[in-house]
Amino acid sequence: METCTENVLYQQLDSVMAHYNRSPDALIQVLHQGQELFGYLPDEVLRHIARGLRLPISKVYGVVTFYSFFTTVPRGKHTVMVCLGTACYVKGAERILARLKKELNVDLGQTTRDHLFTLSAARCVGACGLAPVAMIDDDVYGKLTPDKAVKTLKKYR
Amino acid sequence: MPAYRSTVLLCAGGGCISCGCLPVREAMEAELKRRNLADEVRVVQTGCVGSCDLGPVLIVYPDEVFYQKVSPGDVPKLVDEHFLKGRVFERLLVKSAETDNLIATQREFAFFNKQVKIVLENCGVIDPENIEEYVARGGYLALGQVISERTPEWVIEELKKSGLRGRGGAGFPAGTKWDFVRKAPGERKYVVCNADEGDPGAFMDRSVLEGDPHRVLEAMAIAGFAASADQGYIYVRAEYPLAIRRTRRAIQQAREAGFLGRNLFESSFSFDIDIRVGAGAFVCGEETALLASIEGKRGIPRPRPPFPAVSGLWGKPTLINNVETYACIVPIITRGGDWYASIGTEKSKGTKVFALAGKIRNTGLVEVPMGTTLREIVYDIGGGVPNGRKFKAAQTGGPSGGCIPAEHLDIPMDYESLAKVGSIVGSGGLIIMDEDSCMVDVAKFFMEFCTDESCGKCPPCRVGTRQIYGLLDKITKGEARIEDLHLLEELCGMVKESSLCGLGQTAPNPVLSTLRYFRDEYLEHIVDRRCPAKVCPSLIRYSIDEAACTGCSLCARNCPENTIFKVEDQKKYRIDPARCVKCGVCFDVCRFGAVVKS
Ligand SMILES: Cc1cc2nc3c(=O)[nH]c(=O)nc-3n(C[C@H](O)[C@H](O)[C@H](O)COP(=O)(O)O)c2cc1C
Ligand code: SF4
Ligand code: SF4
Ligand code: FES
Numbered sequence: 001m002e003t004c005t006e007n008v009l010y011q012q013l014d015s016v017m018a019h020y021n022r023s024p025d026a027l028i029q030v031l032h033q034g035q036e037l038f039g040y041l042p043d044e045v046l047r048h049i050a051r052g053l054r055l056p057i058s059k060v061y062g063v064v065t066f067y068s069f070f071t072t073v074p075r076g077k078h079t080v081m082v083c084l085g086t087a088c089y090v091k092g093a094e095r096i097l098a099r100l101k102k103e104l105n106v107d108l109g110q111t112t113r114d115h116l117f118t119l120s121a122a123r124c125v126g127a128c129g130l131a132p133v134a135m136i137d138d139d140v141y142g143k144l145t146p147d148k149a150v151k152t153l154k155k156y157r
Numbered sequence: 158m159p160a161y162r163s164t165v166l167l168c169a170g171g172g173c174i175s176c177g178c179l180p181v182r183e184a185m186e187a188e189l190k191r192r193n194l195a196d197e198v199r200v201v202q203t204g205c206v207g208s209c210d211l212g213p214v215l216i217v218y219p220d221e222v223f224y225q226k227v228s229p230g231d232v233p234k235l236v237d238e239h240f241l242k243g244r245v246f247e248r249l250l251v252k253s254a255e256t257d258n259l260i261a262t263q264r265e266f267a268f269f270n271k272q273v274k275i276v277l278e279n280c281g282v283i284d285p286e287n288i289e290e291y292v293a294r295g296g297y298l299a300l301g302q303v304i305s306e307r308t309p310e311w312v313i314e315e316l317k318k319s320g321l322r323g324r325g326g327a328g329f330p331a332g333t334k335w336d337f338v339r340k341a342p343g344e345r346k347y348v349v350c351n352a353d354e355g356d357p358g359a360f361m362d363r364s365v366l367e368g369d370p371h372r373v374l375e376a377m378a379i380a381g382f383a384a385s386a387d388q389g390y391i392y393v394r395a396e397y398p399l400a401i402r403r404t405r406r407a408i409q410q411a412r413e414a415g416f417l418g419r420n421l422f423e424s425s426f427s428f429d430i431d432i433r434v435g436a437g438a439f440v441c442g443e444e445t446a447l448l449a450s451i452e453g454k455r456g457i458p459r460p461r462p463p464f465p466a467v468s469g470l471w472g473k474p475t476l477i478n479n480v481e482t483y484a485c486i487v488p489i490i491t492r493g494g495d496w497y498a499s500i501g502t503e504k505s506k507g508t509k510v511f512a513l514a515g516k517i518r519n520t521g522l523v524e525v526p527m528g529t530t531l532r533e534i535v536y537d538i539g540g541g542v543p544n545g546r547k548f549k550a551a552q553t554g555g556p557s558g559g560c561i562p563a564e565h566l567d568i569p570m571d572y573e574s575l576a577k578v579g580s581i582v583g584s585g586g587l588i589i590m591d592e593d594s595c596m597v598d599v600a601k602f603f604m605e606f607c608t609d610e611s612c613g614k615c616p617p618c619r620v621g622t623r624q625i626y627g628l629l630d631k632i633t634k635g636e637a638r639i640e641d642l643h644l645l646e647e648l649c650g651m652v653k654e655s656s657l658c659g660l661g662q663t664a665p666n667p668v669l670s671t672l673r674y675f676r677d678e679y680l681e682h683i684v685d686r687r688c689p690a691k692v693c694p695s696l697i698r699y700s701i702d703e704a705a706c707t708g709c710s711l712c713a714r715n716c717p718e719n720t721i722f723k724v725e726d727q728k729k730y731r732i733d734p735a736r737c738v739k740c741g742v743c744f745d746v747c748r749f750g751a752v753v754k755s
Contacts, residue, residue: 027453028436032395066455066612067436069395085357086552086588087514089602098740102717123439123606124357125396126364128512128586129209129520130172138398140175143210146715146742 009037010048017052024053027063031070040074076111076118078156080104080136082149085124087131096132097121099146103153116157161199163240164218168281170205170367171360171399172521177228178213184229185215188236198240201290204368204403206281208268209521211251216281221262224249254518254540268519271538273500275508276361276484277524280368285403288410291371297416299490300375303382304422309339312383316486318494320506325351325442325479326557326583326659328505328572334476337466338384341474346386348377348428349451349470349477352393352400353435353442356555357606358586361510362480364522366393366400369484370407374430376486378417381428384476389430392447395437405432439556439610443658444477446612457612458658479584481510501527505571505582515552515588518543523587528569531561535589546591550674554583556603556610557663559670560596579670581663595692596675597682601629603667611660618661621652625668632679633693635686642679646672691754694739698755701743703729705751712743712752 016033020026030053034045041064050057064070082088082097097108104112104119111118127133130142134149141152167173167182182202189195206214211225215235222245224235231249238246250259251266260266274280283290291297303312317332338346350373354362365373377389393401408430411417419427433451440446441456448470450456469475485507489497498506505527511534514520518540525534531551535541542548550560559580561568568574575582590599604626613619628645631637649665656662672679681687688696701712701721708728713721720736721743723729732743744752 023453025451025453028450029434029453032434032436063453063455067438069435069437083357086555086586086602087358087520090515090588090590090594092745095741095745098717098742099715122396123355123610124360126354126360126400127172127175127209128358128360128514128588129522130175130212131514131520133175135396140171142172142175146745 012037013045013048014052017049022053024055027053027055027060028067031060031064035070040071042072042074046072074111074115076115078116078137079118079120080153081120081122081125081134083123083125083127083131083133083135084121085128085131087124087128088133091131093132095146096134096144096149100134100149100153103150117153162197163199165198165200166203166206166216166218166281167200168204168206168212168214168216169202170209170212170281170364172205172209173212173214174399176212176226180229181213181215181227181232184232185236188232189240192236192241194236194240201284202286203282204280204285205364205522207272207277207364207522208519210519216263221264223251223260223263223266225251268521268523268538268540271533272524273508273526274524275488275497275500276365276481276510277368277522278488279372280364280522283369285368285370286406288371288407288414291369292414295491296371296487297375297414299487300378300382300416301422303379303490304424304426309383309385312379312490313339315489315494316383319485319489319497320494320501320504321482321485321489321497322505322572323479324481324485324509324584326356326554326581328582331478331482334466334478335380335383337464338386338474338476341467343474345473346384347470347473347475348380348384348386348389349448349465349475350377350389350391350480350483351442351444351447351477352391352397352480353447354394354397354480354584355439355442356557356584356586358514358552358555358588359512359584361512361522361585363397363400365480365484366397366404370404371411372487373404373480373483374407374411374417376483377430378421378428379486379490380476380478380483382426384474386476387427387429389428390433390451390470391430392433392435392441392451394435401432401434408432438612439606440612440658440660443660446658447477448475455612457614458660460657481585502569502571502573504573509570509582509585511570511585511587513539513587513589516542516546516591516593517589525570527571528574530567530569532566534570534587535566539589542589542591546593548589549592549594550590550596552588552590552599552667553586554581554666555586556606557581557659557666558583558586559666560590560599560674562674564674579666579673581666593690593692595633595688595690596671596678597629597633597688598690598692600668600671601626601633604629604664607660607664611664615655615657615661617652617655618657618664621648621656622661622664624648625652625665629668632682633688634695635682635693637683639683642672642683697739698734699732699737699739699741699744700734700753700755701730701732702751702753703731705749706730707749707751709748711746711748715742715746717742
């Protein structure tokens with residue numbers, strides 16, 4: 001069962017690479033899709049991409065480690081991204097982060113025991129008018145207080 | 158097609174979506190149907206209106222009545238009052254900050270009526286997901302006109318006349334850049350749009366792509382025509398999923414309508430656009446790093462020259478401009494370079510969009526003529542600093558910029574004036590701070606940003622920013638000596654002089670500008686070991702005023718360190734100073750003002 005779904009994922013990854021004509025230039029776009037499909041970028045996936053785009057694996061690692069968006073360890077089902085940009089900093093984003101760390105019992109970059117949430121930080125999600133802001137997956141939550149942030153998590157449990 | 162009596166514009170910018178505007182839309186459509194008004198009143202979902210803190214926002218045309226903070230539950234009453242009884246539903250109107258009077262229309266609202274919208278003229282007015290609305294407002298006419306009736310030289314001449322300068326930060330004249338690319342030798346050329354928007358605090362590029370994406374596509378096609386390029390790329394940061402989605406859709410629609418693709422307007426000119434999504438590296442906003450990233454590589458800047466105009470993507474001449482720069486192109490083509498040049502100041506032409514945020518009553522996007530004073534933006538448009546606090550500084554230009562103190566509130570916001578006071582226009586982020594911000598901590602905040610985002614290529618930037626951060630950290634901890642201040646200034650000079658790219662060259666700016674205007678605050682940290690804004694944890698302490706404490710235990714339950722304990726036999730709480738990490742949570746949660754910071 002497991003391998004079966006995995007095969008499908010690899011097939012989808014292959015069609016993404018085909019869409020970009022297996023051009024090495026498409027590496028970052030393919031990594032995005034890979035992360036979307038698998039949830040993270042494990043070794044095997046990186047090797048598969050390296051082969052598919054005819055790139056040395058060292059080059060693929062180089063790119064993956066350079067960009068903070070890519071992760072080689074599994075993430076929780078949901079990513080909680082607290083904005084630590086300027087507007088949010090001025091409006092007390094640190095407190096939101098502190099509270100979420102306590103609530104989830106994890107540090108930045110870590111995933112909760114139940115694999116539900118990964119806590120991360122962003123440099124600005126472009127909703128500065130609503131600072132302080134956090135994103136959970138693709139959804140933006142603004143004008144947060146530490147309490148509101150914790151309440152928002154409940155929707156995802 | 159029914160003739161609508163009214164149109165309800167519903168802001169669906171990123172901000173309003175997060176405030177729940179989509180359920181409002183559903184409620185509105187259901188309610189209109191229920192009252193048999195669906196054929197008379199049309200609901201249009203637009204991009205960002207600009208007043209992000211008031212969302213969800215509705216504007217009802219033709220009267221331009223402006224409703225704020227609408228919830229789905231308000232909708233039946235609103236429809237009843239406005240559309241059936243024909244009167245304004247007062248409960249959802251905005252109140253004037255000075256007079257407490259109700260403001261009924263967008264025109265009467267100072268936040269809007271002091272603005273001049275060119276870049277944002279369609280944002281919040283059209284449905285960004287529907288190309289027909291863009292076309293109905295004259296969209297793609299300029300492209301058609303340019304291709305069928307004009308020469309590339311004419312386009313560049315108009316652009317030069319307009320005086321438009323790049324809005325991505327450096328302020329380089331756009332016409333000159335387009336001319337370079339046009340004249341650069343080479344068969345294949347590219348047009349690139351920089352939508353990386355890395356300055357934390359700026360969100361105009363996001364709003365343009367979310368609210369009016371075709372304007373950027375059309376401008377890039379015009380740029381392709383002027384520079385003889387047939388392929389464009391938009392590099393968008395991954396943090397903007399909605400902008401990516403709407404831009405993708407816009408590209409698809411433009412292709413279907415024949416505005417992108419082969420032989421546009423039955424000419425020999427072909428042009429297409431693809432999106433490249435960034436992956437969370439600030440340095441990729443720098444043009445050479447961005448180009449490397451589009452090529453699928455690590456985003457590491459390279460020395461210039463050669464400039465991208467000569468050798469860019471895959472070594473080919475490449476025109477790279479910012480989203481807002483492109484967003485000015487169509488109006489310049491349509492109304493002429495002279496018209497554009499009549500707006501703004503002598504050397505800074507046109508309008509600039511500022512992203513107003515921080516300690517300010519009205520946050521959001523504000524488009525004003527270059528040269529508008531900071532005071533007008535903060536007080537007339539922004540409504541001033543809330544909660545009875547005082548304006549302390551405005552931060553512009555993000556991690557490359559500086560802080561403007563109250564004594565310079567009358568400064569005209571343009572490239573030259575801001576440079577004179579040691580700041581920059583940058584991408585237009587404008588963060589207002591009140592007395593609760595510690596300027597040393599602000600400097601430290603930006604320096605941490607730069608140490609994190611330095612790509613590591615050149616040692617002055619990689620190591621120097623760390624050392625500066627270390628010194629600032631010492632100061633905020635009350636461990637620094639006066640000599641450290643000189644060392645700090647020296648290091649700043651060194652990093653500025655010897656870094657390769659703009660990141661390192663400008664990283665010391667927030668430190669230098671706060672040192673320039675808030676030196677006393679640095680000295681207080683060093684000499685008196687005091688943080689006057691009561692921000693730096695090492696220099697403050699929290700305690701509970703037992704007279705004010707009601708014993709509700711809220712602070713104790715929220716303290717992450719469990720260091721607040723109940724005083725024996727009393728309904729009072731006390732903090733154990735030895736274990737307190739000074740996170741400030743207790744101070745925030747206490748409803749009785751019993752937690753004191755000193
Ligand atoms: C570290 C660094 C970050 C930058 N980030 C951005 C950015 O996010 N968006 C942008 O448009 N320009 C950014 N720039 C400026 C670009 O290098 C380039 O000048 C700009 O895209 C040119 O377009 P313009 O002439 O229209 O401004 C950045 C520059 C540096 C040095
Ligand atoms: S929240 Fe305030 S009033 Fe309540 S126990 Fe804490 S300090 Fe006392
Ligand atoms: S400042 Fe933070 S750690 Fe200290 S007592 Fe208050 S809540 Fe606890
Ligand atoms: S600074 Fe937090 S959204 Fe921009």
